[in-house]
Amino acid sequence: MVDIAQFREAMGHFASGVTVVTVSDGEGGVGGLTANAFSSLSLEPPLVLICVDNLSKAREYLDREQAFTVHFLGDHQEEVALAFARRGPDKADGVDWNLSARGTPVLADYLVALECQMENAMEGGDHMIIVGRVLDIRTAGTERPPLTYYRGQINALVPKDS
């Protein structure tokens, strides 16, 4: 048997980027979550996947809306990552966002934003594996380094030559 605390600690050693996934809350506002369980999945068709806690409100919104936006965060967006990691409403307080032509919330600031239509969802233990088809790609066109997540810490990635 694997010890859960040991499993969690071991998984923390996998370094990742940080994304914010936004989804409509159905009442004119923004729901969503900070997520590091993101992966590019397929090139043709263009698919990505995210893993979302079954107990989260975001999971409920995603089930209903079937559409979401994944934002890769830059090293200046730690506060946005923390805001979307809070449970409960009003995550986007103080964060600029707009509705896309398709009606999906998109943040004003990001390194890359991927507007997705839910293609597929499957159970993965206490999370849901959600596959999204990428319908639109926005790039900020900046050379900013990404925000990273490693061993429980959200950090700026320090460029090699600095």
Ligand SMILES: Cc1cc2nc3c(=O)[nH]c(=O)nc-3n(C[C@H](O)[C@H](O)[C@H](O)COP(=O)(O)O)c2cc1C
């Ligand atoms: C760096 C970081 C990465 C996270 N990654 C995930 C993730 O991949 N999937 C997930 O379900 N929750 C993840 N979380 C936790 C969610 O962001 C948090 O539980 C979420 O805001 C739930 O809110 P809700 O219940 O209001 O929807 C992460 C939190 C942090 C700080």
